[in-house]
Amino acid sequence: xxxxxxxxxxxxxxxxxxAFWSLLGAIAFELIDLLVPYAVGQIINVLSGRSLDSETAHxxxxxxxxxxxxxxxxxxxxxxxxxxxxxxxxxxxLQVWIANNFHWQIALNTRRDQTQKSVAKILSLPLDFYxxxxxxxxxxxxxxxxxxxxxxxxxxxxxxxxxxxxxxxxFMIILAITWWISAFFLxxxxxxxxxxxxxxKELTEIEARLExxxxxxxxxxxxxxxxxxxxxxxxxxxxxxxxxxDRLDREAKVSLWGIHIGYVRLGMARxxxxxxxxxxxxxxxxxxxFGGKMSIGHFITIVTLASMAYSEVKxxxxxxxxxxxxxxxxxxxxxxxxxxxxQDAALAIxxxxxxxxxxxxxxxxxxxxxxxxxxxxxLADVQFTINPYETVALVGRSGxxxxxxxxxxxxxxxxxxxxxLIDGEDIASLDITGYRKRLAIVHQxxxxxxxxxxxxxxxxxxxxxxxxxxxxxxIASVDDFLHLLPNGYSTIVGERGMRLSxxxxxxxxxxxxxxxxxxxLVFDExxxxxxxxxxxxxxLAMRRIQGTRTTIxxxxxxxxxxxxxxxxxxxxxxIVEIGSHQQLLNQGGIYQRLHSLQESGELM
Numbered sequence: 001x002x003x004x005x006x007x008x009x010x011x012x013x014x015x016x017x018x019a020f021w022s023l024l025g026a027i028a029f030e031l032i033d034l035l036v037p038y039a040v041g042q043i044i045n046v047l048s049g050r051s052l053d054s055e056t057a058h059x060x061x062x063x064x065x066x067x068x069x070x071x072x073x074x075x076x077x078x079x080x081x082x083x084x085x086x087x088x089x090x091x092x093x094l095q096v097w098i099a100n101n102f103h104w105q106i107a108l109n110t111r112r113d114q115t116q117k118s119v120a121k122i123l124s125l126p127l128d129f130y131x132x133x134x135x136x137x138x139x140x141x142x143x144x145x146x147x148x149x150x151x152x153x154x155x156x157x158x159x160x161x162x163x164x165x166x167x168x169x170x171f172m173i174i175l176a177i178t179w180w181i182s183a184f185f186l187x188x189x190x191x192x193x194x195x196x197x198x199x200x201k202e203l204t205e206i207e208a209r210l211e212x213x214x215x216x217x218x219x220x221x222x223x224x225x226x227x228x229x230x231x232x233x234x235x236x237x238x239x240x241x242x243x244x245x246d247r248l249d250r251e252a253k254v255s256l257w258g259i260h261i262g263y264v265r266l267g268m269a270r271x272x273x274x275x276x277x278x279x280x281x282x283x284x285x286x287x288x289x290f291g292g293k294m295s296i297g298h299f300i301t302i303v304t305l306a307s308m309a310y311s312e313v314k315x316x317x318x319x320x321x322x323x324x325x326x327x328x329x330x331x332x333x334x335x336x337x338x339x340x341x342x343q344d345a346a347l348a349i350x351x352x353x354x355x356x357x358x359x360x361x362x363x364x365x366x367x368x369x370x371x372x373x374x375x376x377x378x379l380a381d382v383q384f385t386i387n388p389y390e391t392v393a394l395v396g397r398s399g400x401x402x403x404x405x406x407x408x409x410x411x412x413x414x415x416x417x418x419x420x421l422i423d424g425e426d427i428a429s430l431d432i433t434g435y436r437k438r439l440a441i442v443h444q445x446x447x448x449x450x451x452x453x454x455x456x457x458x459x460x461x462x463x464x465x466x467x468x469x470x471x472x473x474x475i476a477s478v479d480d481f482l483h484l485l486p487n488g489y490s491t492i493v494g495e496r497g498m499r500l501s502x503x504x505x506x507x508x509x510x511x512x513x514x515x516x517x518x519x520x521l522v523f524d525e526x527x528x529x530x531x532x533x534x535x536x537x538x539x540l541a542m543r544r545i546q547g548t549r550t551t552i553x554x555x556x557x558x559x560x561x562x563x564x565x566x567x568x569x570x571x572x573x574x575i576v577e578i579g580s581h582q583q584l585l586n587q588g589g590i591y592q593r594l595h596s597l598q599e600s601g602e603l604m
Contacts, residue, residue: 003331012153014113022098022103026098026157027166029095030169031169032087033091034305034308035084035087036084037300037308038305039084040300040301041299041300041301042056042297043297044296046076046077046080056080103154103157104154106153106157107154108150110149110153114149118333121336122138126340127407127413128372134222135222136219136220137215137219138336139222141329141332142336144332144333145330145336146333148326148329149330151326152326156319160319160323163316164316166309167189167313170305170308171189173301177294181281181288181302184277184284188277189309192270192317195270196266200321200324203262203266203321204324204327204328206259208331211332213251213254224240266317266321270314271314274310274313278306281302282306354431354433355434356434357434357438359520360388360423361390361519361549362386362421362423362550363421364420365382365385366421367419368417368419369381370413372413379401379415379574381574382570382574384578386550389548390550390566391552392551392564392565392567393552393555394552394555395555395558395569397594401573403524406522406524409439409552410436410441411432411436414428438518438520439521440518440520441522442509443525444525447496448497448505450492450494450495451493452487452493453482453490453508454489454490456497457469457478457511458512459512460516468515469515475510476508476510478507480507481504481507519550520549520552521545523542525554539559558594558598561581565580566580567579567580569590571590576589576590
């Protein structure tokens, strides 16, 4: 999904009322500040014996009538001095509060809101998005986008726009004094603006390409951290270091020569034009004053205002350059936020109220068809029934569709044809949160959070009692290694459970699944990567569970499924055999051949 600058503007729309008034206040302060050089010019006119401008004279006359004082040079100087005092001293604290405080309130509050939305987005995206994008890439894109939005708002709303308004105000004052200097003033600013915009457009395109390149670099760094054991096992530290160093060198070259030098050249051209234009305004005003066409006060006002205006152009351009540097990351953030959500996104993030289902555990697959690509079905007309409290094993070669069947059961995807029914009801009609709360799964790689053993055990049921935890741990054989942990249930297990062995993680996963007391429990290749001793422990735990609830086992190792009530053999997305272990051996089909290969020690 593409994004543009309007997405950046709409990013702050929830605070548009506060933004409008704070922006209006910031602009007002910038314009009020222009009264100082004007008042100074009027003071010089009074001191040199020249008359005040008609507008200023009217104000002095009005105040004179109010306070009952005669109009004279002293009174005029007092009025102009009071005006300068109000515009400078009185204005200073008010400007900080209105122009700075509210801008940062908007920026920080919006960052909080958008961070919540990005977390909600992460939780709502389909699983296949995470197959293509690793955590480092996603986290980097979101973090940079949020930070750059936060820092950009106070600069754009608090400085960039008010300074533009300030320059327009200066133009109007000069126009009121002399139109031909104001015309030159306007043309010079348009020239600098067009020159800057053209160059910034080129640099922004380079920034966008660099942003994608940096995401890939961060993605690889994340993969190195995730797979650090493999890196060290193959002694590839030097290889990975060189690869990342080369990428970082290329990034630095693009940043320096393609981007930074571009900004430097733009700054050189811009500053040269500005200084030349300021000198020309000074010269024009000087000769106009010398020729009697302009008062000394107006000369001081024009020269001072022109100096102020041209001095504002540089910070305005610098703010534009900073925004251009951040633009790519902000656009990438909005492209991420526009990613289509998964089929299961009906699950509301704040979905705390949901139906409390309880199922007997009868599961029916009726003419089920599914394909990640509609033209290449993974499952074709799958049809079988799992009875309540039955243990059913799904076996078959890799890629036959076993895990896809479970993904459909958990509603990670919607079938392209057919139905899945639980206790006679189509699962598509059930509340997804309430439905999933009655299921549990133990994957081949159990996901472990960096916290205590207890935190991980009770992840699915935070209200579980200690007695329930101990019972689940006893069934799952967690007790076998619990005494080896330094702090028992309070032991920190490390990132991704790095302090636990594969078998220990699997047993923790089983105990965690049991603690939610599911009606349907799925084991997805739960023993395929374990050693013999760990596999026997897991098989023992699975045997204890058998008959207590509907259980589905996906396994490559057929020794894991011998005691299943029913074995379903899937081949190329179709059901080819159904029966018990002995029945399938007697049939002499695919199952018997797979069994023979494993018994002989050959790979499937």
